[in-house]
Amino acid sequence: MSDHTMDDRALLEKLAFTVIKGQVKDGTALTQQGIDQGINPHLVINEGLVPGMDVVGELFRTNQYFIPEVLLSARTMNGSMALLRPLIVGHVTETVGVAVVGTVKGDIHDIGKNLVCMLLEAAQFKVHNIGVNNTPEKILEMAEQHHADIVGLSALLSVTMPNIGKTVEHFEKMGVRNRYKIICGGAPVTAKFAKECGTDAYGANAPEAVKICRQWIEEKRAR
Known part of the structure; x- marks a missing residue:
């Protein structure tokens, strides 16, 4: 049971609607209203923006929405994220992992991917968001350069999903696979596919992915 009132719940439902409809100004205004009402920022994200x-x-997967609609929704979410x-x-002082x-x-x-990065930062990780269209070689280079504990791989298209497996294979080929925990996610990705690719975990959504990463760090510290 969430610890916010029905008034807050109504606001979060309205916020979710603005994301769905791509209403940038309304989304930003509702986010600011939520902040002013004292709603926990994590609730605004997890029970407003994420739903x-x-x-x-x-809607995108079922061909009811197309790229223009998704971009409008993304802009709405990004406007809210800028406030949150x-x-x-802002008050993170200790880094738990990279x-x-x-x-x-x-x-x-x-x-x-960007939502996962922000939530990881909120969970006190040092995060290096390396963007899109990354080759296996580039991903490994960045992991080594930043001394990463965890590598997160995202794919939203079924035709690019195999590149998750190719990235894991490259890590294995270079003899460094056991240095990193690898998690993957994205709309077409499944837990079964993630396991077949050789990743360590599948993140069904951003909060779940962050939870898994925190567990890995806790296990590492307990050794």
Whole structure:
């Protein structure tokens, strides 16, 4: 049971609707209203923005939404994130681990990846968002350069999903696979596919991905 009132719940539902409809100004205004009402920023994200984007993702997958609609929804979410980001990452002092996160080769989608990056930062990770269309070689180079504990791989297209496996294979070929925990996610990705690719975990959504990463760090510290 969430710890916010029905008034707050109504606001979060309205916020989700603005994301679905791509109403940038209304979304920003509602986010500011939520902040002013004292709603926990994590609730604004997890019970307002994320449910809205989940609906957008489903509409996109079922061909009811196309790129223009998704971009409007992304702009709405990004407008809200700009207000929320300082509130949830502004007071982080200790870094618990290092994560390198990117979209695989051939894929230019970054909405979900960017949300994962922000939530990881809020969870006290040092995050290196390496963008989109990353080759296996580039991903490994960034992981080594930043001394990553965790590598996050994203794919939103079924045709780019195999590049998750190719990235894992490259890490294995270079003899460094056991240095990193690798998690993957994205609309077409499944837990079964993630396991077949040789990744360590599948993140069904951004909060779940962050939870898994925190567990890995806790396990590492306990050794």
